């Protein structure tokens with residue numbers, strides 16, 4: 205009897221597990237008012253420079269030598285206030301900036317922005 | 328232990344306590360958690376889902392801990408006549424690190440979490456007992472122990488991370504694997520009220536420390552309470568919940584001994600919340616309040632005076648700065664000060680980083696971790712280099728639970744790449760699980776991914792502390808890891 209219940213439950217569990225893995229329900233499709241290029245040209249460029257060279261006067265680091273993957277990580281981090289429980293972020297200033305910029309409508313997709321920046325810096 | 332045995336083990340515990348929950352209810356809970364569900368399902372379905380591949384090429388895996396050894400096993404199951412080499416110096420590399428929390432809480436004995444590397448080496452996989460000391464990805468070569476050069480077609484980096492105790496002034500030493508080379512650290516950590524569960528010996532010493540604290544509390548008189556301090560650093564860490572779990576367990580042991588009122592428990596974290604996900608943050612905050620814990624955010628441990636028993640924190644905050652033309656908004660100014668805190672007991676979560684030999688090599692990055700495309704786990708520069716586990720620069724990913732998702736993704740993508748395919752088929756979604764032990768007998772099973780939302784999509788509140796998750800944590804996850812994952816099957 206016990207074994208039977210167990211067997212049935214396991215197959216039920218298996219079904220749930222597989223449907224849960226197959227679909228990614230959390231991926232919300234978000235639309236943005238401006239393209240990443242427009243956001244970059246209207247805002248980011250002012251501090252980071254047209255080629256990501258940075259600006260020592262504004263304590264903005266050079267980001268032109270980063271790969272797309274690294275840029276994506278950094279932007280993700282900045283947008284999410286760090287990505288570890290209770291560790292915080294080393295980007296306190298930029299986190300503040302990003303919050304303000306998003307409030308002003310300068311929002312964008314992380315991956316698209318990383319790609320755009322990389323391609324712009326390497327033209 | 329086989330799948331039914333794991334389940335039976337849990338159900339046997341359930342049967343002992345019909346007043347808490349029935350067997351039926353237990354099964355219902357187990358089927359709604361993605362972790363529990365896939366865990367139980369995964370062990371039944373086994374390898375049948377893996378289709379054999381005949382790709383050729385020499386695969387070298389650096390690091391034979393949980394991630395490296397599981398990947399070796401699964402690759403070995405997947406590729407016919409695979410040519411796989413694992414490089415691992417630590418004879419106890421596959422020991423069960425999540426169990427260190429339970430050892431520190433006096434629930435398990437240290438011997439219950441020790442597993443030997445050589446016992447877990449899949450048959451046919453070559454092992455080099457040494458450390459990689461140099462990476463030359465432009466020429467597809469690595470060096471072992473500064474002498475032996477090894478070439479590869481595909482390289483998998485799974486070196487875990489370094490516990491950087493020495494970065495805290497007053498402490499010294501670094502630990503590169505949970506069970507090795509810890510003499511320098513142990514001069515100050517594991518004695519005198521200074522503890523840390525992040526390495527195996529440290530975990531065992533923490534249990535002694537908790538018992539000492541209890542004895543001290545029993546003898547304690549006077550108004551001022553004994554001070555127990557728990558820290559969380561400014562770097563990413565493995566198992567983000569561990570700094571809190573040990574606090575919950577210390578609380579439980581003090582309460583059990585009837586001396587909780589003699590000790591004040593305070594959490595000092597560098598960050599500004601308990602958890603990046605609002606739902607879990609709120610839940611933890613409530614748990615803290617219920618238990619009478621105190622907490623201070625934006626405090627990073629920077630120094631220890633172990634003779635005077637004083638911990639120094641860098642406390643930081645921002646103030647409104649000048650108007651910034653470029654931002655069209657006021658900027659912020661960073662401010663900080665040192666804060667000295669006297670302790671009777673302190674649990675230190677050390678800053679963590681990639682091993683310098685990895686992080687500062689060509690496959691590393693300025694940030695230290697190995698930069699990979701976070702969905703495919705392929706290196707951002709070198710297409711035949713892959714990375715997973717604690718050393719990968721993947722947001723939130725430093726748990727065994729994420730390794731369980733990552734290794735399948737990595738293998739599917741690497742094989743596709745070896746077959747000459749240009750699009751990689753599998754994507755990691757950032758899934759992480761943190762079974763947050765909130766007491767002896769309760770766990771909140773925090774499951775989440777990069778969507779920054781709790782992942783269970785079932786009509787059950789994931790923020791509740793439950794006994795059944797405790798059973799899952801204590802009875803199922805170890806066999807699941809030690810037997811299921813390390814043989815590439817779960």
Ligand SMILES: Cc1cc2nc3c(=O)[nH]c(=O)nc-3n(C[C@H](O)[C@H](O)[C@H](O)COP(=O)(O)OP(=O)(O)OC[C@H]3O[C@@H](n4cnc5c(N)ncnc54)[C@H](O)[C@@H]3O)c2cc1C
Nearest residue numbers: 390392393394420424425459487504566716717726727728
């Ligand atoms: C206290 C504690 C509690 C935890 N709790 C949980 C939990 O509840 N749930 C959960 O999912 N996870 C938990 N974890 C995290 C989990 O243990 C890790 O995420 C997991 O072990 C990562 O696997 P890994 O293979 O990347 O690293 P490891 O398992 O640490 O293995 C890395 C290996 O690489 C080797 N290595 C290092 N450098 C070199 C080199 N140069 N050459 C060759 N080999 C090298 C090391 O010797 C080591 O064996 C916990 C960890 C700790 C410490």
